[in-house]
Amino acid sequence: MSGELNHLLENVLLDTGGLGRFQFIIIAVINLAKFPFTWSVLMMTFGGATPDWWCGDFGNSSMLEEDKDAGNKSAISLSFKQCSVNDSSECSAVHFDPEMNTIISEWRLICRESWVPGIVTSIQMAGLFISGYLSGQLSDMFGRKPIIFISILLQAVANFIASFSTSWQMFASLRFAIGIASGLFLASYLTFIIEFTPMKSRPMIQAIPSWSLAAAFYGLLAWLLPDWRYIQIVTGAVSVPFLACWFIIPESFRWIVSHKKMDEAKKVIDRIAKINKVSCPSLQEVEGAVEKSNIIDRKYTLVDICRHGYLLKRAVIVSFAWMAMAYTYYGISFGVDKLSGSLYINIFVLSCLEIPGDFLAWYIMKKIGRRWSYMLFSLLSAVGCIAVGLAKNFDFNKSWAVINGFAFVAKLACGIAWSCLLIITTECYPTVLRTTGYGLASSMSRIGPILAPLALSTSATYKGFLYFTCGVVTCISGLSIFCINETNDRALEDLIGANQMEVPRKVTERGIQITNTKDY
Structure with a gap:
């Protein structure tokens, strides 16, 4: 039923x-x-x-843009995505690309914090x-x-x-x-x-x-x-x-x-x-x-x-x-x-x-x-x-x-x-x-x-x-x-076990017609 x-x-x-x-x-x-x-x-x-970032000390921000375009180290010890510069143990300054602000740049989640x-x-x-x-x-x-x-x-x-x-x-x-x-x-x-x-x-x-x-x-x-x-x-x-x-x-x-x-x-x-x-x-x-x-x-x-x-x-x-x-x-x-x-x-x-x-x-x-x-x-x-x-x-x-x-x-x-x-x-x-x-x-x-x-x-x-x-x-x-069984063209099951012993039916213009009402 x-x-x-x-x-x-x-x-x-x-x-x-x-x-x-x-x-x-x-x-x-x-x-x-x-x-x-x-x-x-x-x-x-x-x-x-991770936005583009540079490690190093510099005083002229315009040189950062030049370095960004060139993709190489500048004359002021600027390093692209390097965790240390000139053999130092850690960056003394980090400069992120200002064009995007993510949680990486917000809280400096690079190098030791990259995880x-x-x-x-x-x-x-x-x-x-x-x-x-x-x-x-x-x-x-x-x-x-x-x-x-x-x-x-x-x-x-x-x-x-x-x-x-x-x-x-x-x-x-x-x-x-x-x-x-x-x-x-x-x-x-x-x-x-x-x-x-x-x-x-x-x-x-x-x-x-x-x-x-x-x-x-x-x-x-x-x-x-x-x-x-x-x-x-x-x-x-x-x-x-x-x-x-x-x-x-x-x-x-x-x-x-x-x-x-x-x-x-x-x-x-x-x-x-x-x-x-x-x-x-x-x-x-x-x-x-x-x-x-x-x-x-x-x-x-x-x-x-x-x-x-x-x-x-x-x-x-x-x-x-x-x-x-x-x-x-x-x-x-x-x-x-x-x-x-x-x-x-x-x-x-x-x-x-x-x-x-x-x-x-x-x-x-x-x-x-x-x-x-x-x-x-x-x-x-x-x-x-x-x-x-x-x-x-x-x-x-x-x-x-x-x-x-x-x-x-x-x-x-x-x-x-x-x-x-x-x-x-x-x-x-x-x-x-x-x-x-x-x-x-x-x-x-x-x-x-x-x-x-x-x-x-x-x-x-x-x-x-x-x-x-x-x-x-x-x-x-x-x-x-x-x-598992194919579910195409099957009525949604409403109760547990309902489709395990399927009620015979046929499709009519109105929809699904029950042809046997035996209580399974």
Whole structure:
């Protein structure tokens, strides 16, 4: 009977207008709210970048500019990116390029302090690691809506305060809080949208390049305001207007039904129907299915995933895939200042390349399914990463072009594969555990970007280390995805075990028609 409930809820969505005006409002608001979270997560790609700097004593600042253009030591013992001059043990003076102000130049995080930016990034990712699981657990317990808006509020406040940091320790603490806020949002926003979206339109949701557009705008923002403090303020300010959307957006009706709150569900369905300008459908069949399914209005936890073998297997495979994607994606992103060319252009170009990739993911998933799509692009990303690693170990003409080119390919393919993985993750868990499972995967994925800065540092000694390891984990994840079932063209599972003994059905013009109402 739980399988029947899944299909009845799918039909309710179609009867209230399918992909209508209400759905477009939800999609637009949530994806726009995602922009400042993207900027927060990627902040260290600029904030942790190292500006040009010189070590030495001099009295004429104009000579610094001449030396900057020449790229050589000047006559006044000026040294470019050298921790000591004239055999001295340490710089007596450091002069940073005034064209950009990052935390490196703010607190002189070079030479003996060069380890700090990587630690700050890892601290931020630790915040995402913790909140990723908490978000899923809390939103399954208390609803999707409260967690999303709490994350927006926390993110805005933490960014404002961070802009007034007086030390890197204070900044790192606030990056942890920003990581918490970002994890809360990123682990719940897609589930929230998907639960309002008809089955055939779900892949389209992930095709919306909100992350890629936000990342590209971040490159422009860093170019226009090349000061980490201003970027923090703008990020916080952009978040504030979305708090007013609390009065516009309702709670997920699937979550409400799964907790047997039928009166609230009727109000949400009536509101959706009015906005989509259709008559409100009857929920009598749904109410009957809820009663027969023996739903218990209780709090579901990670323990429930561990108790069911099929869910535990999905959790392990999907969580490892998330970790692999995050390790590769953020490894390339955080190392963007190590690529040749302008930092701002590299951020912008790498992000823009992902935009057509999101649409390609949508098209490919419709044609060949979720699993084949994920495997295809994860293996392509692995090939690109290994090619970069090999190129870094050989010195040849235009090696920079080869390295940048394959890095772009690796990141593009990784972004497309991750888009496929997001859909797989939302579709492979029942509603009562959907954000718990999604949050678990999101949380485990943060192990990747926690390790990525350390691997990037290791690459200074062992050339290409980061890219070789990216290639290996991405390849393994691409092959292992076939250990779970395909989710293409399947109704969302609402209760545990609902799709393990599938209720026979057929697709009609109205949607999914139940042809057998036997209580499984």
